[in-house]
Amino acid sequence: MQTPQPSPGPLAKAALRDQLVTVRNRRSVAELGDAARDLADRLLACEEVRRAASVAAYVAVGTEPGTAPLLAALLDAGKRVILPVVLPGNDLDWAVHTGDAGLVPARFGLLEPSGPRLGVDAIATPDVVLVPGLAVNDAGFRLGRGGGCYDRALARVPVGTFTCVVLYDDEVGRDVPVEPHDLRVTAAVTPSGLRRF
Template sequence: MADPQTPGVPPPTSAAKTAVRDQLVTARNRRTLAEIGETARALADVLAAAPELRRAATVAAYVSIGSEPGTGPLLDRLRATGKRVLLPCLLPDNDLDWAAYDGRLVSARRGLLEPAGERLGVDAVATADVVLVPGLAVDHAGHRLGRGGGSYDRALARVPVGTFTCLLLYPEEVGVPVPVEPHDRRVSAAATAQGIVTLR
């Protein structure tokens, strides 16, 4: 039988995640705007050339913020090639609603930008042929480390098995040992400016 947790003390896996998260965020924050912009353009090229995205009619993506690998050029490229693009809208309980991206974004909670269109519901992500996911790192088995809110673990639980799910990262964030908890959802690939790595 497992030892009961001391009230107010996070479980060891949560503490380990926090430590790894802090290191990765610190490293990201050292990047210059020029580096972030270069990465965004290279990621758009890499993903636009991927067979999974070329075949996809609907792509669930997201609007990057801060020092995350940028998604702006990618979103423009997807729309220019006629893809239906779904973007997330953060709900008060940290779950994700979705709306189709028509080129307009509005300011939302926590400094996020969200699509201006009609909300489609939390299950809309299940209609995507490709799901592009934010995060801080991934191991070789596809376990991702997110920001800790659980939003994408819930979203990924709604995605049909076999859907191409891809994390957007910097190269040194791929293959990082990630502490894993039972609710964590895996992804099938990671994309960096250098290419796409298949996981698992």
């Protein structure tokens, strides 16, 4: 009896993830800081973000493209910001971001909001949804970390909502393997600009 072999999609994704994480880990602290400020500038200049009353975002950790300047600017602009809380089973609940003082350490080395939970369907309410990723292809399919959290979350986002993956410049236009459960984003933002799909 033969052992079933995994499809090439997951294997190709794992290999690409390893490659991209290795490149990210080589970035200097100065480069990370500059990128975070440039990303905030790009997104704050984006029409959808300027018009938005509410934004779903996340707290970047490690060598992910930084979100701290952006989160501070969104709160300063009076926007309602919701952040994810990882549930058992890798689904995402959401809570309102009240500032850095309201963030607590969580599983996987993440920082999460400590306030009341809004439920998994809260992701359907913001005008803008910003998501993490490791890469995106030319059709807008993103490569995540492999847990499926954001695939579940994006499935709850209404069609027509501005969904944007936050990346470094060299992570856009990559040959990302696509599986049936993968969902497209409508844009990618990098330190040098915004690309729409």
